[in-house]
Structures are given as C-alpha cells and as structure tokens.
Amino acid sequence: MSSASMTTPPATPARWERAVPVYGFPVVNGFFLFLLGMTLVAFVLTAYRELAGLGPVSGMNDAYGWGIWKTFNVMVLTALGSGAFAIGIAAWVFRRKRLHALMRMALLTSFLAYACGLLLLGIDAGRPWNFYWIVFPWKWNMHSPLAEVAICMSIYAMVPLAIENVPPVLERLWYFDSRLRPGVERFERKLRYFFPWIIAAAYLLPGMHQSSLGALMLLAGERVHPLWQSAWLPLLYLGAATFMSFGCVAGTTMLCCVVWKRAMDMEVLDEAARITSWLIFGWMGLRLLDITFRRALGTAFHFDRFAGVFWLEMLLIAIGGWMLRRSLHGHQTRTMFLGYVLSSLGGMIYRFSPTTLAFRPNPESLYFPTTIEVLVSLGFICMGIAGFLLIVKRFGILPAPLEEWHSMASYFRHRRPYIRWTGYFKHGYFGEDEQEATNSH
Amino acid sequence: MAITRRELFTSVAKVGVPAAVALTVGTKALQAEEIPVPSAAVGLLYDASICIGCKACVAACAEANDTPPDTRRDTLHQEPSDLNDLTRNIIKLYKPEDGSAFSYVKRQCMHCLDPACAAGCPFQALHKEPETGIVKWDEDKCIGCRYCTITCPYHVPRFQWRGYNPRVTKCELCSQRLEKGLKPGCTSVCPTGAVIFGPRTVLLEEAKERIKKNPGRYYQNRVYGEIDNGGTQSLYLSRVPFEKLGLPELGPESVPARTLRWQRRLYQYFALPALLYAGLVQVIRKSLNGYEEEAHEREKETGLRAQL
Numbered sequence: 001m002s003s004a005s006m007t008t009p010p011a012t013p014a015r016w017e018r019a020v021p022v023y024g025f026p027v028v029n030g031f032f033l034f035l036l037g038m039t040l041v042a043f044v045l046t047a048y049r050e051l052a053g054l055g056p057v058s059g060m061n062d063a064y065g066w067g068i069w070k071t072f073n074v075m076v077l078t079a080l081g082s083g084a085f086a087i088g089i090a091a092w093v094f095r096r097k098r099l100h101a102l103m104r105m106a107l108l109t110s111f112l113a114y115a116c117g118l119l120l121l122g123i124d125a126g127r128p129w130n131f132y133w134i135v136f137p138w139k140w141n142m143h144s145p146l147a148e149v150a151i152c153m154s155i156y157a158m159v160p161l162a163i164e165n166v167p168p169v170l171e172r173l174w175y176f177d178s179r180l181r182p183g184v185e186r187f188e189r190k191l192r193y194f195f196p197w198i199i200a201a202a203y204l205l206p207g208m209h210q211s212s213l214g215a216l217m218l219l220a221g222e223r224v225h226p227l228w229q230s231a232w233l234p235l236l237y238l239g240a241a242t243f244m245s246f247g248c249v250a251g252t253t254m255l256c257c258v259v260w261k262r263a264m265d266m267e268v269l270d271e272a273a274r275i276t277s278w279l280i281f282g283w284m285g286l287r288l289l290d291i292t293f294r295r296a297l298g299t300a301f302h303f304d305r306f307a308g309v310f311w312l313e314m315l316l317i318a319i320g321g322w323m324l325r326r327s328l329h330g331h332q333t334r335t336m337f338l339g340y341v342l343s344s345l346g347g348m349i350y351r352f353s354p355t356t357l358a359f360r361p362n363p364e365s366l367y368f369p370t371t372i373e374v375l376v377s378l379g380f381i382c383m384g385i386a387g388f389l390l391i392v393k394r395f396g397i398l399p400a401p402l403e404e405w406h407s408m409a410s411y412f413r414h415r416r417p418y419i420r421w422t423g424y425f426k427h428g429y430f431g432e433d434e435q436e437a438t439n440s441h
Numbered sequence: 442m443a444i445t446r447r448e449l450f451t452s453v454a455k456v457g458v459p460a461a462v463a464l465t466v467g468t469k470a471l472q473a474e475e476i477p478v479p480s481a482a483v484g485l486l487y488d489a490s491i492c493i494g495c496k497a498c499v500a501a502c503a504e505a506n507d508t509p510p511d512t513r514r515d516t517l518h519q520e521p522s523d524l525n526d527l528t529r530n531i532i533k534l535y536k537p538e539d540g541s542a543f544s545y546v547k548r549q550c551m552h553c554l555d556p557a558c559a560a561g562c563p564f565q566a567l568h569k570e571p572e573t574g575i576v577k578w579d580e581d582k583c584i585g586c587r588y589c590t591i592t593c594p595y596h597v598p599r600f601q602w603r604g605y606n607p608r609v610t611k612c613e614l615c616s617q618r619l620e621k622g623l624k625p626g627c628t629s630v631c632p633t634g635a636v637i638f639g640p641r642t643v644l645l646e647e648a649k650e651r652i653k654k655n656p657g658r659y660y661q662n663r664v665y666g667e668i669d670n671g672g673t674q675s676l677y678l679s680r681v682p683f684e685k686l687g688l689p690e691l692g693p694e695s696v697p698a699r700t701l702r703w704q705r706r707l708y709q710y711f712a713l714p715a716l717l718y719a720g721l722v723q724v725i726r727k728s729l730n731g732y733e734e735e736a737h738e739r740e741k742e743t744g745l746r747a748q749l
Contacts (some may be wrong), residue, residue: 097735
C-alpha cells in the first residue's frame with residue numbers, strides 16, 4: 001500500500017461491518033516456517049530445562065528469583081493481551097458500539113497471549129506437578145496475590161475467554177456444511193443465553209488478576225524502588241494494561257490492514273485512539289500524583305538507572321499519548337500507529353520495572369537472561385504469532401467493509417473453485433449454498 | 442453515554458448498598474489486625490556480642506538436617522557463600538572498613554509471627570505451625586514459583602536451582618529433633634551459648650535481663666524481633682546496628698499486614714467482586730439485547746448472517 005493512501009482517507013470512508021478471513025494468502029510461507037522453527041527450538045530447550053532444572057538454563061539466581069519467563073512473558077505480554085478486557089468493557093459496558101468491530105481481534109490476541117503466558121508459567125514453575133492443588137479451593141491461600149494470579153488467570157483463559165472465542169468457530173462450521181447448521185444454531189442460542197454471565201466474568205477476572213500482578217510486588221517492600229513501589233501499584237498495573245491492550249489490538253489491526261491491503265475504518269480507529277489517549281493521560285496523572293504524595297519525586301532527579309528508566313517510561317508513554325491525540329486531526333494513521341507503539345512500549349517497560357529494572361535485591365546482584373532463556377521466551381511468542389497468522393486466515397477475525405465479504409465469495413467461486421476446505425464458499429456438496437451466495441450479490 | 446453510565450451506577454447501587462453495609466459491619470478485617478502469638482511459640486536467641494564465629498553451628502545444622510556439606514567453593518571444607526540450597530544456617534562477618542567494632546551474625550529463618558513467605562505462598566506450602574509457630578515447607582504443596590524468595594524481607598528461603606525436583610531450603614528449627622526431645626542442631630553445639638533455644642517468652646525475658654545487666658552494651662538497648670516485622674521467634678541482640686547485620690528496620694507492623702491491607706479488604710468474603718459481577722451482568726444483558734436487535738436489522742439489509 002502506498003504511503004499516500006495510508007495518510008489520506010479514501011474518497012468514500014470505509015466502514016468495518018464484518019469480520020472476514022484473510023483470503024488469497026497462503027498460510028505456510030517463509031515467515032510462518034521461521035515461527036514454527038523458533039517454536040520447535042523452544043520446545044526442545046524446554047525439555048532440557050525440565051531435566052536439568054532452572055539453574056543451568058537461566059540467569060536466575062538467589063537474588064533474582066524471577067526471570068523473564070515470568071516478568072516478561074506473563075507480566076508484560078498478558079498486559080498487551082488484555083484487549084478482551086479493556087475493549088470489551090468499552091464496547092459492552094460503556095456501549096461504544098463501533099468498537100465491536102475490533103472485538104474479535106481483541107479476543108483472539110488476548111487468548112493467544114494468555115495461553116502462551118500460562119504455558120510458560122508452567123515451565124517456569126519448579127515443581128509443576130503440584131499444580132493439581134488448584135482444583136481444591138480450600139487449599140488455596142486466599143490472601144496470596146500469586147494464588148489469585150495463578151488461579152484467576154487459568155480460569156479466565158480456559159473458561160470465559162475461551163468461550164468468547166467460540167462464535168468465529170461456530171460461524172465457520174455454519175458455512176462449512178449445511179448439514180451442521182441446525183446443530184450450530186441450537187448451540188449458538190444456548191451460548192447467547194449464557195453470554196451475559198460469561199462476558200461479565202471475562203471482565204471481572206482480568207480486572208482482578210491484572211491488578212493482583214501489581215500486588216505481587218507489594219510484598220517485596222523496600223526492594224522495589226520508591227518510584228514504583230506504591231499502595232496504588234495494583235491499580236497502576238491495571239491501568240497500564242488497559243492502554244497497552246488498546247494499543248496492541250488497534251495497532252495489530254492497523255498493521256494487518258496494511259499487510260493484507262484492507263481498508264481502514266477511521267471512525268473506529270479514531271474512537272479507539274481517543275479512548276487510549278484519555279486512558280494514558282489519566283494513568284500518567286494518577287502515577288505522578290501518587291509519586292508526589294509519597295514524596296518520592298526527588299528520586300526521579302537522581303542520576304542513576306532508576307531515574308533513567310522512570311523518565312524513559314514516562315516520556316515514551318507521554319509522547320505516545322500526544323501522537324495519538326495529534327493523529328485525530330485528519331486521520332493520520334501513521335502517527336496513530338507510532339503513538340500506539342510508543343505508548344505500549346512505555347507501558348511494557350513500566351510493567352517490567354518493579355520485578356527487574358527497579359528491583360534492588362539485598363545483597364546487590366545482577367540478572368541477565370541467558371541465551372536459552374531468551375530463545376524459550378521468544379519461541380513461545382513466535383508460537384502465539386504463528387497461531388494468530390493461521391487463525392486470521394481460516395476464521396473471520398479481521399474487520400473489513402461489507403464489499404470484502406463479497407469479494408471473498410467471488411474469489412473462491414472463480415479463482416479457486418478447487419479449494420473446498422476454506423469452508424466459507426464451497427461448491428459441489430450442496431447446490432443451495434452457491435445459490436444463496438449468488439442471490440446475495 | 443449518560444444513560445448507560447447511570448444504568449451501571451444504579452444497578453451496582455441496587456445490589457451494592459445492602460452488600461456494602463453487610464461487608465463493613467460484619468468484617469473484622471477493617472479493624473487493626475493483631476497478630477496472635479502461637480501458644481507454644483519456640484525460637485532462638487542469638488547474642489552477636491558473644492559469638493566467636495567458630496561456625497560449629499553451621500556444620501551441626503547440616504548434620505542435623507542430613508544435608509551434604511556445601512563444598513562447592515572449596516573442594517575440601519564446608520564453605521557456603523551464603524544461605525543456599527544446602528545451607529539453612531550461616532555465620533557471616535560484618536567488618537567495617539574504618540576499623541570500628543566488628544560483629545559476627547548468624548543468619549537463619551526468623552520464624553516471623555506473620556510470615557511474608559507464607560502470606561504469598563499460593564497453596565500454603567510454606568505455613569506456620571499453629572502450636573509451635575515454626576514456619577515449615579511442605580514439598581507436596583510447593584509449585585516452585587519462588588515467590589517466597591521475593592517476599593521474605595530477610596531473604597531466607599532459597600531455591601534449589603539444579604535438578605528436575607527442586608526444593609526450597611530454609612531453617613525449620615530442626616522440628617524432627619524437637620519431636621525427639623532434642624534441641625536444634627545449632628544450639629546444641631554452640632560453645633559460648635551465643636545461640637540458645639527455648640520458648641519465645643522465656644528467651645525474650647532472658648534477652649531483656651542481659652540488656653538490664655549490661656546497659657549500653659547492646660545497640661539501642663533493644664531486642665530485634667520483639668516487635669520488628671510484627672514480631673519474630675528468632676530474637677537478636679547485637680552491639681552493631683541491626684541493619685548492618687542484614688536485619689532491616691521494618692517497623693512494628695508486619696510486611697503482609699502493611700502491604701496487603703487493601704488487597705485483603707477488597708477481597709474480604711469475596712463480597713465486592715461478587716457485587717461488581719452482579720452489576721456487570723445486568724448492564725451487559727441490556728447491551729447484548731440492543732446489539733442483537735441491530736445485528737438482526739443489518740442481517741435483513743445485507744442478506745448476510747449476523748456475526749456475534
């Protein structure tokens with residue numbers, strides 16, 4: 001896509017109406033194989049880790065008991081994957097109706113981020129076989145933030161979030177074979193009956209565990225630098241997750257639109273950017289107030305790494321927020337995308353700091369992830385990306401204007417009539433399928 | 442927007458008012474928490490001013506706990522660098538560069554009255570024995586998350602970094618020896634009586650007696666652990682500031698009570714989350730109905746099946 005069409009709106013503004021699979025691009029390409037290769041490497045190294053223990057494969061030590069598997073893949077990436085929570089609340093609770101267009105993207109990215117994070121959490125645990133205690137609620141330590149995170153996160157990813165991701169699967173089954181339709185419709189009706197309870201749980205649980213991720217570091221007390229350690233840490237963690245996940249979902253959608261040449265709906269994107277910018281400014285205000293009232297602001301002007309990290313975070317987030325505001329004048333998608341990237345990057349550093357960059361163990365010690373640690377961490381991220389690429393090409397996830405759906409229909413009818421397994425518009429089994437599709441044109 | 446916000450607030454309020462009242466009236470946690478001292482609390486009293494640093498207790502500890510000596514630094518002698526997966530007890534030296542008073546310090550679990558490690562432990566693998574107050578580790582419940590190594594303000598629990606079946610190592614006050622009527626390993630060998638074992642109340646009296654007999658000998662004329670961090674069962678006397686010996690000034694309130702106060706109140710009886718959930722279900726049910734109506738209208742217009 002040329003830069004001109006990226007920065008200026010098209011003559012007739014596109015309106016995202018429908019989630020349409022990405023068609024006309026093969027799933028297996030060089031990049032996809034690279035991702036699979038990285039995943040395979042991570043799996044092999046994981047097997048080695050299970051036999052050798054954590055010491056030989058990671059840079060973790062007695063002072064830094066937690067490495068990037070927990071502090072980056074879980075703490076940071078599930079914040080990026082909170083889109084189902086943040087955008088969902090905006091769409092369903094505050095009824096920002098246009099944001100429904102982004103919901104499927106949000107649900108998918110959330111599910112993948114949580115699934116990969118939870119898998120790595122299991123690998124990071126030293127004695128994972130004892131996880132079975134999770135099914136005996138009376139053995140939980142109800143006041144432990146970590147129990148809250150572990151239990152709440154697994155329940156959330158496995159139940160409400162997974163169920164919220166079912167409609168695209170059902171839709172594909174519905175189009176796949178007309179013999180399945182009565183069953184699918186019956187199932188959908190049942191699902192819709194329970195949906196308010198499921199969706200409400202899908203907002204309550206992340207609200208709880210995303211804040212508890214911040215509460216984890218409360219117990220570390222003085223060892224977390226005063227610029228970060230605060231009674232408001234849970235709320236600040238939750239707030240960072242909201243604007244980061246808006247950035248992740250909207251930014252990913254924009255990137256997909258550029259890569260797969262889809263029209264962008266500036267009405268939806270502007271609304272998302274506006275909400276994100278307010279979330280960012282509100283969050284920064286809260287953080288600065290908190291730091292000022294705790295009289296920790298002075299430490300931000302010391303010449304040390306903590307002050308450096310603090311200013312890096314705040315500047316990235318502030319510039320990101322400012323760029324998002326700016327992009328609202330005249331639909332500058334480029335500025336908007338960069339704004340999302342910068343603010344999310346700042347948020348990622350913020351979520352990473354209390355456990356690692358601003359953590360001051362006593363006695364002083366250093367932690368740097370080993371190659372194996374980084375490869376496993378990257379491998380699980382690659383697995384998530386590979387899953388994303390596969391799913392957007394097989395299921396209706398990415399929002400598009402209505403014409404896109406019709407173009408997809410004609411594409412499969414005329415250019416690839418031999419492809420049956422794409423499901424959406426197939427020939428041969430039932431004439432009536434094609435009849436319906438032709439009539440709707 | 443105004444309407445939907447009002448709806449949210451009213452529906453939360455409808456369920457919320459009675460629930461919130463019940464929560465505030467019925468909950469004990471809203472009052473200041475008092476940490477109970479276990480009835481038969483036992484502990485250690487370590488007087489750094491009479492310790493000669495012979496490390497007999499380090500060897501005795503390893504022997505009493507059936508742990509192989511840590512010879513990783515020196516292939517001949519037991520020479521642990523710090524508390525670690527083979528070392529529950531260690532003698533360290535604090536020697537300031539300006540030549541002022543030096544001191545040995547014995548480090549082992551403090552057996553806090555309100556232990557931060559147990560407060561954070563997700564499945565109660567680290568727990569405080571109700572009678573003796575010993576903080577113990579249960580290998581059948583530990584998931585190896587290493588949160589205890591982050592939460593402990595004294596940096597005591599250590600994780601075993603090697604092997605497929607890692608353990609968490611910390612002083613458990615030789616409870617297997619106590620059951621047989623023996624004293625903990627470290628106290629049974631100390632030649633100067635720098636570390637003694639006994640009920641916490643007796644030890645506390647003894648420590649105060651020593652302070653009274655030798656005014657000015659001990660730092661601040663106080664016992665570390667009487668009230669620090671909510672009180673601990675390992676008590677310390679020292680000539681040099683406690684902070685120099687790795688015993689931070691944490692104040693009279695325990696770390697969990699101080700830091701998790703709001704966390705504990707918000708989740709008390711799960712009342713507030715349940716209230717929020719009820720409100721959310723109400724609002725979302727309305728949104729869902731509105732959304733479906735619109736979707737069906739669009740379905741008729743476009744001829745394409747509505748997507749949820």
